[in-house]
Every structure is written in structure tokens, then in C-alpha cells.
Amino acid sequence: MARARAADRLNAVLMFSVGFKLSAMAGALDTVKAGDYIVIQRQDYFKLHKVSENGTVNLGKDILDIGSVIGKPVWTTYRLEQKKGGRRNYQLKECSITDLKDDSITMSNNSTSTSGTDNRNIVDDGSSQKLSMEEIVSLREEGRSSKEIVGTLIENSTTFHSKTEYSQQKYLKKKEKKYFEYITIRKPTLRLIAEIMFRLDQGKIFGLRIDTLSQIPTAVNLHAHGKYIVFESGCQGLTAAALLNGLSNEGRLVYVHLGNYPSKQALLALNMTPEQENSLICVNIYNLLRKLKSECNGITGEEIKLEGIQETSTDPKDIELKQEISPKEKELQPALEEESVKPETDNKKGADENDQPLTSSDQENSCQNKRKHSESGNDDGSAKKKSRWEVETDRAVSTLHAKADGLVIACREHPSSVLKALLPLIAPSRNFVVYGQVREPLLELLQELIKRPDVTNVRLTDTWLRHYQVESNRTHPLVNMTGSGGYLLTGVKVQPKDF
């Protein structure tokens, strides 16, 4: 009763609002363009995908003609319609959210007539479903709707009506999930990207869970107009994406990486605007440090200390290998180079796998780079025009002439040498944060840092994340949770005591 009254009051409020601003309705939603990243939602399953004209996407065992979403706004819902040729090939038919609701057993609220009070008389002997496997499969192949299929399953179940109401709901949810034939197209956001990547394979993003990711921008006091440095390897660009997402067009993010190309999957998935791409400066760590060092030698009194740089450059062979490659050679062997930098075989494997879920993006990424290289390559013969990586390195160095406002490190390598080399590039009273999937390297780093006079407030933390099922009378933590979301080491750079 009270609930019905509350609903009445609610409807009154809503009716008022509908009348009030119906006119302001149109055109607020983005339209999907070819080459955009989209999120495909099927109930509570989300998938990141780059759309191309006439492209298809695999959703479980189903193959969808996804190209038809181009030109339509995000949040459009589509029904999967079986194509004549393949049994699990589908084309998309635009429909309304009410179609989806009408076709959904769990959403259309049709209360089942009878239910039991407990399960004392239900025996699991495998005979409760009268339909055979083949009969059920043929239902689907005939192109029946999920509502029809689940309805038939219930009709032929000897135990459904003696299940408890809760148990019936659970059954319906489970069955509907299997046969649900609607998808909704969503716009990727940092939240969705982080969740999708973690769920797909946390190994590929170095176990960086969303709660830990969320701590990173706050740990470096991310201001829209600020200037930040990120060194990332093996997180598919996720930390870089989290930072760029919080910057305005005046802000700058210097993405320092190993190898020739940074890993940009998460950045690309954000569908960066040209202005955002301009805020992002990608630079190889050796190129950056070498250039800074040479400038530093030229200009006396420059504050950038060389301790870190000397350390990383003690292995000249290493540097020669990676640095003295002409742009043309780079062009020829981008993938090889990138992998050769990753030290452990385990990581190498990770890098290989990285290509799979987002293949199109990777290809596009390297294609773009190749194009850019070849453009500049054409000029190489006639004029001494700088290649793109040289331009970017120059841009990074000039951006870092005035010191940066924060430093983020998230890498598979030991963070000590990286922090040592990059810490001189941030101003005093600015924060740094180091992410690690495991604790041990961070412990070592922490012990080094507490001895340094120019660093304070060093803390090692992790966060614990637990999700809940919330239903009236049935609220409890979810049965499964993740064991670790990684560790963060945070600190502040200060000026050493001079008295």
C-alpha cells in the first residue's frame, strides 16, 4: 500500500517534468561514426568494439552485422534477427526500449501463477526438463524469441511451479541470459573501458582494478590545465587514459614509454578528439632522457639532475640498440622492437595476447603511425624534415622545460630506476604515484625513498572492493570477489632541508 502511494507521488513528479521540458529533447546524443569505438551491451554483458562499415562482431557464439549501427545515435537498441544463411548470424533491426521490455520475461513482471515454499520435494535427477537437447536447440534455430523459448522451457519443466518464487526468478534470469536477442549501443567511457578490460583479462592490464585506477588521478592532484607525466608499460594505456580523461585541451600529458610505440588501446577507446590528441605527447623514455641530458649539458644551471639519467644510460649497448635506429628502420620493424624491449617471456606472451581483443585498434594504431612515418619518409630524401618521433620528443622536452605537476608510473619493470630518472622532472610539492600488481618491488622502492631527503609522505596502500546484491530481504555481498586490485605507492616531492 505504502509502496503504491509512493509510486503515485512519484508519477505526479514525473508527469510534471515530462510536460515541463519535452521541447528540450532532441539531438543530445552522439551519433556513431565509422572508426569509432562503441560499447555493445547485451543485458549486463559489455563489449568494446571498433566499428567499421560492413563489419561484424562476435558476441559469444553469435555473429552480428554491427556496421549498421553507423549513423545511428548511441543508446539505440537493436533486435538480433537471424540471417537466412548462417544459423547464428544475425542482422540488427532498430527497435524501441519497450519492444525489449515486452520481450523480456524478467522485465515484464508477469508473476507466475504458482510457486512452492521450499525445495524439499525437488530432486535433481536430470529428468525435470521434458524437452531434449535437440528439441531446445531447434527452437532457437527456428528463430523463436527468447520469451517463446523460455516459455516453452517452463511449460515442459515438471519442477518449475514447485520452485520458490526466488528460485523461479533466478531460473528465468539464467535462461533469458542465454536466449536474449537485444543489444544496446553505448558510448565508451573511462568507467566502462576499465571494467571491460579488467573483466576480459586482468593480466593484460597488469591487474589494475577500477578502484585502484580511480585512486591514481586523485593521488597526483589531477587538474584540468595541469601537466602530467605517465610512464606506462603493460596496462594497454589505461592509466594514460585515466589521466587524459581528466585534462582540458590546455592540459598536457607526456606519455613516456618503452619501445617505439606506446600501448594506446584504452586511449583509442575513448574516441579522443583532435584537441585531446594534441594534449597527448608520446615519447620514448630513452629519447626523452637523452635529449634532456644534452640540453642540460648545454645550458648551465639547469636544475635537472643527472643521477637518474646516468643510471639508465650506464648500459650503452642497450641504448644503442634502441636509440640509434633511423626512422626508416623503425618503420620496418615496429612490432619486433616493441617486443624486444619487454624483458620477460611472460610479458612477451602478454604483449602478443594484447593484440587479440582489440586487433583492429592495434592495426589502426600502427597503420596510423606507419602512415605518418611514410609521410615524413617521403620528405627524408629532399629535405631534412624531422620525423614524427623527433617532433614528439622535442615537444615533450619543451613541455617539460617548466616542471610537471605530477608523475604516474605503472610498469611491469622494476619501478626504482624509472622513478629515479623521472622524479627530477616534477616540481617540488607535487605528487607521484607508482602502481604495482605485486607488493614486493614497491616495498623495495619505499625503502629507497624514505632515505631520500627530497621525498616525503611516502605511503603504500591497497584497496579492497566488494560488491553487493541488493534486493529487499535478500541483500548480501556477492559470492565472488577479486582478491587483489594491485598496490599503490604515493609520495610528495619536496625541497631537501637546507639548514
Added chain:
Amino acid sequence: MSFHEHKSTIEEGDTVILYLNPSSIHAVTVNPVTKNKKDAIVENILQTTQGGLKIKSLIGKEYGSCIQLTKGYGFALHPTPELWTITLPHRTQIIYTPDISMIILQLELKPGSVVIESGTGSGSLSHALIRAVKPSGHLYTFDFHEQRADVARTEFQSHGVGEFVTVAHQDVCQNGFGLDVAGKADAVFLDLPHPWEAVPHAVNAMRDSGGRLCSFSPCVEQVQRTCEQLRILGFIEITTMEVLIKEYQVNSRPMSVIDLEDIKPEDTGPHSKWKDPLTIVSCHAPPTLAGHTGYLTVATLPPKSSRLVLEV
């Protein structure tokens, strides 16, 4: 101005965080003089565990400088919403950084977003919300306690972020968020005793193109009623979670090793033999920590054309 943008030199009027050690951190406003109990104007001196500090001496120093105190030293740090959260004057229970970070990511805030907060409380979350949406976005924050709203407004002004925030003294459960924000918000944050009463008003305040909502509640009963209301009003992806932080104490210390080799039958007495001690790096979880702050319930409001409002 110090909360708005990073700066390098301390000026009069800035808020400076004086960091002595992890358990002694002070927020100070750089005013050379202050009033004493008798209303007389006297030199502003901060008393700390490391001795006194003449506030005037901070002016002209660089942020990050080491500051000499009569019995020790500290660092003058640039203010951040995170340091403010641990030093601010409490007027209410506040939300701490791990929850704040998650709220910002879950609300999908970025520069340019319009976000609503209720209640304002002590302004712990507000500072972080402002940082996330400025300079092109805006925070509308509401509190039903008039004095709290006034103090927060003054605080935002003195922190240099006043232009990015509108503080209103308003009971949003009864009166909603008002016509000024109707249909404008990208995200709504609720920290109220009865959040479910504010949810219909939140829908009115949000854009027709939809947005995100987050409710922070310490009690599970509040969460249940809020989730029920969210479902009725057509919110999707309704998720409830808890985020807790654990800080580790790292120690490196020797550990003795008992020598149990070469025990001979003729040995007498219970004397112990030792090998060389090993150095162990240990990582302790604190003996007590916050085991509960509040449940974060987050949800997506689809655009009007894709919204399913349940008929109850």
C-alpha cells in the same frame, strides 16, 4: 587561489599544508596577523608538536620548502583536496579519499561536467568534485543546514574556487534541486539520511540524455530503499559496492636464526646456538583500520527515449 591551479610561491591568503609527519598535518591560511581571545590584533603563530611557526615567514617561500620550526622542521605543501580532506575542520562526518576517487570515476566526471552534490557537509568531497569538473564545468551543492552552507561558500571563495561552485541552502528531499539546475546535470551525488526521497528530484535535475547517480549511505536499509526507487524510475546498471583502503607499515629488521645442525650427543645444557641473523622486509597491515565507511550505490539513467519507468 591555491586550490584552483598549481603555483610555485606562497602568497598571503593561500592555504598551505604544513606537513610534520603522517600524524601531524596542519592546514593554515597564510594571514600574518590574527585576532586573539580579547579581539586584539596579534601576530599569527601556529603551535605544533615541533614548536611554533610565524605564519608570516611562509610568504615568499616556495611550495615544497622545508620550514624550520623552533624544535624541528616540516614541509610547506601545496594544498590538494586530499590533504584538505585530512586536515579540514569537521562540521559533519566526511567522505574520505578512497571513496571520493571511486565516486568521481563512477560518476564519469571530467572537465565540463555539471554535477550536483547533496549535502555539502564539511566540503570534503566538494573540493574534489570541483577539481574534476573545472574550469568549464560546475558544481551545485546543497545542504539543509544554513550555517554549513554559508561556511562552505566562504571556504570555496577563500580557496579560489568560488566561481566553479554554487552553494544553496535547501532541503532537496522536500523541495528538489530547483529550476536553475533542472535538466542540466550530468551527474548527481547523494549523501543524505533518506536518499530515496531525493532520487525523483535527481531525475528532474538530470539531462534528457541521461547521466550517472551515486548515493553514499552507511546503512544497508538505506541502500535497499534507494535501489528500489532507482529501479522504479528506470535507472539501470544499479551497483552497490564498498571500497576500503589499507595502508601498510613497512619495516626492515633482523630476524634471528636458530642453529639446529651439528647437535652432538655429548652436548650438555639447554644453551642455544645461533646462525647469522637474516634481514627481513616486512609489510604489516595496521592493527585497526576503517572496516566500513559507507555503501556506494551507483546507477545509470538512460536518455529519456531509452528509459523504462516501472508501473507499480
